[in-house]
């Protein structure tokens with residue numbers, strides 16, 4: 001028996017498992033001859049792109065039945081170490097017990113973590129929407145603000161980071177705070193960013209629309225300044241200004257899961273992602289593939305690289321799952337490619353902007369873009385139904401169909 005071990009049950013891990021299982025099924029190979037196992041703390045997909053929304057504890061989808069339907073084994077636990085020499089990983093379970101799992105091929109799909117620089121007070125006082133636990137803590141904090149007397153600190157939210165996540169969080173906050181504090185509360189929301197422009201990675205095309213939406217929601221911006229200190233009730237900026245705020249939300253960048261450091265021989269980029277070849281394999285460690293936020297991969301022949309995003313994680317996962325199974329089954333590997341790139345940025349209760357292409361040409365705005373965002377966030381990024389036909393169809397779609 002041979003074993004493919006997939007670390008992580010996020011977007012990349014789920015599609016890696018479904019895609020590997022699909023190829024195994026297509027080739028008529030028994031799950032007893034080729035085992036596919038997913039190791040993750042929980043058998044559920046946390047829908048990270050929605051964690052800035054209300055009720056974050058509900059934003060996950062079960063995976064146990066889906067994995068059962070395609071004969072993928074789920075292994076509960078958190079991987080603590082990987083030994084590429086002996087082809088084994090050390091796993092710690094819920095009960096704290098440590099065990100070892102071996103593999104013939106490994107797919108690392110352990111995602112990313114919000115980057116938190118060493119700024120005084122950040123670790124202790126800042127909130128985030130990076131993981132489900134973080135989002136639940138923020139949600140409880142926001143609700144508990146209603147028990148405090150009005151004050152500038154209670155009524156002000158500062159979002160550090162004016163990129164994709166920071167904008168989505170900030171434009172959600174005014175309506176959310178008014179819901180909690182009452183319509184007459186003196187709500188103030190600010191975005192702080194070291195960059196001179198908002199949403200720098202999206203380029204100039206959608207920027208006027210984003211700026212207009214921020215104005216419409218009453219979200220202020222402080223650009224060209226950083227955060228230098230955070231306390232329980234304030235944030236100090238690099239220009240010396242102090243803003244009273246009991247709610248500082250850190251949304252300034254992501255780093256690949258530190259498990260990527262386990263491959264000492266492998267090249268990593270500035271975000272800690274493993275640099276993979278066109279088949280998503282680590283050139284220096286051939287038994288290991290990487291996908292999703294842990295992988296830095298070329299998407300085309302023009303030099304574009306996958307971003308830490310769901311649309312890339314889904315396709316990377318599906319491609320890595322196919323290739324890792326193909327490698328063991330003696331089937332030709334298929335280079336990963338993903339020519340199209342789209343974004344759909346939420347801009348508050350009634351607004352969004354949908355762009356296409358690496359130069360972010362605006363395709364939809366307002367109601368139409370918002371309807372698209374709802375469809376993406378409530379349907380497209382959820383797992384398929386828990387039966388073989390739907391699971392294998394979704395895996396092929398994720399691997400081959402461009403948006």
Ligand SMILES: Cc1cc2nc3c(=O)[nH]c(=O)nc-3n(C[C@H](O)[C@H](O)[C@H](O)COP(=O)(O)OP(=O)(O)OC[C@H]3O[C@@H](n4cnc5c(N)ncnc54)[C@H](O)[C@@H]3O)c2cc1C
Pocket residue numbers: 007008009010011012013039040041042046047048049050051052077078079080109110111112129130131165257259291292293294307308309310311312313344
């Ligand atoms: C607030 C927010 C908004 C976002 N909005 C968008 C958006 O609008 N569009 C978009 O495309 N992307 C968005 N993203 C980014 C997107 O969520 C990520 O790029 C995507 O989740 C990456 O998928 P992944 O499978 O690589 O990792 P993840 O989804 O993070 O999954 C990682 C998996 O690995 C598991 N894991 C972690 N450590 C271990 C370990 N040691 N052992 C075993 N398992 C482990 C986790 O439990 C999880 O199952 C957003 C992210 C955030 C936080």
